[in-house]
Amino acid sequence: MDLKKRTAHLPKTKNGEARTMPLSSRAVATLENLPRNLDGRVFGTTYEGIHQAFVRACRRAGIADLRFHDLRHEATSRLFEKGFNPMEVSAITGHKTLQMLKRYTHLRAEDLAKRMG
Incomplete structure (x- = not known):
């Protein structure tokens, strides 16, 4: 982890390839406040x-049928809503192909309508 550069190196990933990903300023602030492990x-x-x-x-919040992995779908869609382009989103999420990135993206028609003006 390089908090000055706002990046995290992931030596082990789901697809088996190491990668370095960007960190938001909020993520950096959170990580800076965590205790250090030797x-x-x-x-x-x-x-x-x-x-x-x-x-x-989830149980305490009364949320049913939500898996941890579902958060990746949500985050991917929100990155597009923030205006990131497909190349930027794939660099953040680690998706290797546009087809796979598309499977994780669930844009809402009402949000697209707003952007269209």
């Missing part, structure tokens, strides 16, 4: 620990 990891937990925390949070 082993270099940002979160001192496992995938299973994160998964269980997410399931508990």
Whole structure:
């Protein structure tokens, strides 16, 4: 992680290829406030620990049928709404093809109508 450059290097990704991704100013501020781990990891937990925390949070909030991975779909759509182009969004999300990026994008007709004027 290089907070000065606002980037995070991901040595292990879903597709098996390492990549460096940009961080928002809000993400950097959040990361700066986390306690430091001696082993270099940002979160001192496992995938299973994160998964269980997410399931508990959904249960407490009364949210049914939401998976952690659904957040990727939501974030991808919101990046397009902010005006990022497909190349920029794929650089942030790690999608390798436009076809796969399209599967993760769910734009709302009413939002598109507003942009059209």
